[in-house]
Amino acid sequence: MRKNTVAIIAFDRISPFHLSVPCAVFGEDQTCEPGPRFMQMVCSAETKRLDTAAGFSIDTPYSLKDVAKASLVIVPSWRDPDEMPPPALLNALRAAHRRGALVVGLCLGAYVLAAAGLLDGRPATTHWYWAADLAARYPKIEVDPNVLYIDDGDVITSAGTAAAIDCCLHILRSRWGVDISNRVARRMVVSPHRQRGQGQFIQRPVPKESARDHFSKLLDWVSEHLDQQHSLDALAERALMTRRTFTRRFRDTMGVTVGRWILHQRLELAQQLLETTDHSIDLIASMAGFGSPGSLRQHFRRIFNTTPLNYRRSFRG
Numbered sequence: 001m002r003k004n005t006v007a008i009i010a011f012d013r014i015s016p017f018h019l020s021v022p023c024a025v026f027g028e029d030q031t032c033e034p035g036p037r038f039m040q041m042v043c044s045a046e047t048k049r050l051d052t053a054a055g056f057s058i059d060t061p062y063s064l065k066d067v068a069k070a071s072l073v074i075v076p077s078w079r080d081p082d083e084m085p086p087p088a089l090l091n092a093l094r095a096a097h098r099r100g101a102l103v104v105g106l107c108l109g110a111y112v113l114a115a116a117g118l119l120d121g122r123p124a125t126t127h128w129y130w131a132a133d134l135a136a137r138y139p140k141i142e143v144d145p146n147v148l149y150i151d152d153g154d155v156i157t158s159a160g161t162a163a164a165i166d167c168c169l170h171i172l173r174s175r176w177g178v179d180i181s182n183r184v185a186r187r188m189v190v191s192p193h194r195q196r197g198q199g200q201f202i203q204r205p206v207p208k209e210s211a212r213d214h215f216s217k218l219l220d221w222v223s224e225h226l227d228q229q230h231s232l233d234a235l236a237e238r239a240l241m242t243r244r245t246f247t248r249r250f251r252d253t254m255g256v257t258v259g260r261w262i263l264h265q266r267l268e269l270a271q272q273l274l275e276t277t278d279h280s281i282d283l284i285a286s287m288a289g290f291g292s293p294g295s296l297r298q299h300f301r302r303i304f305n306t307t308p309l310n311y312r313r314s315f316r317g
Contacts, residue, residue, distance in 0.1 A: 001099055004038050007070035009089065009112075010060060011045045011079060015053045018077035018107060018164065025168035025184055026072075036176050041066050045089040053079075064092045072102045072171070075109035076164065081130055081137075090116040103155050104171065106164040110157040114138045122152050127160030146256055153305075165190055178275060178315040215239070215253055226266050226289040232258060262289075267303060270296060274312040281308050 006026045010019055019042070027040040041062040044050055049059050067073055073096045078085065093116045097103050105113040110126040111134060113119050120140040125131065131145030144150060149158040149167035151174065158167035165188070173181035185191065218239055222230060235258065236246035250258050270288040273279055279287070285296040293308075300308050 078108040
């Protein structure tokens with residue numbers, strides 16, 4: 001297994017976009033910039049020449065045998081949730097996981113990791129449209145349809161399509177540092193870090209324009225006043241609704257509860273402050289509305305499996 005070697009699994013009828021995401025993140029020309037250099041291999045899970053979903057073919061010199069060289073193995077999608085992946089691919093993923101490689105399933109690639117048994121007893125995600133199906137097929141998996149990606153240490157899964165970019169940037173950010181991930185994000189002209197999740201994209205009845213605008217203004221106001229405490233009653237009053245109607249409307253519109261959404265905003269603000277300022281942990285806890293540094297540490301450990309101080313050390317070099 002070679003450090004900084006990336007194996008990206010390709011298969012017949014693969015979506016070119018899904019294949020291109022990890023290729024763009026880990027394969028961009030970085031010769032003029034400091035940072036890690038990745039050896040990238042597009043490994044065919046089937047024949048050497050593969051058809052794509054866009055009508056053209058790709059030809060790669062790498063096969064599943066080359067997966068054994070990689071420290072990072074990415075399954076960018078899968079062609080059909082109803083189709084069991086080939087045994088050779090599942091065996092290659094299991095072997096990679098056993099030897100300590102980081103294994104990633106982007107979008108429907110989570111189905112391939114699930115079929116290999118790598119997600120049993122773990123939290124995972126996939127495209128929101130298929131989340132319920134994944135949970136039904138593999139009941140041992142804790143499927144979360146609202147997040148953009150889930151990092152469970154040695155196994156990572158992401159939501160659909162563009163969320164694969166978020167996930168790959170997260171891998172860069174958490175394993176190789178914020179500087180390199182930010183440079184790649186700027187080059188790709190995308191946000192280096194999104195955190196609101198895919199709950200906002202789940203297909204639901206579209207609210208009336210006035211209600212949507214009102215919610216947007218309320219969300220903006222809360223985001224600008226995260227240092228304050230926000231009760232459901234106070235927010236419902238500001239939204240000109242009863243508490244019951246407000247909580248139901250919020251969940252239908254945002255895909256998460258009020259409390260969970262506010263917590264995510266506070267965590268995102270705390271991350272930004274830890275990365276970009278020299279403020280003390282006490283001050284950041286206050287500015288982000290956690291009330292006490294102990295509360296900030298508790299949520300950081302539960303959500304990110306680290307402490308604010310260690311997070312700062314990791315993402316500020």
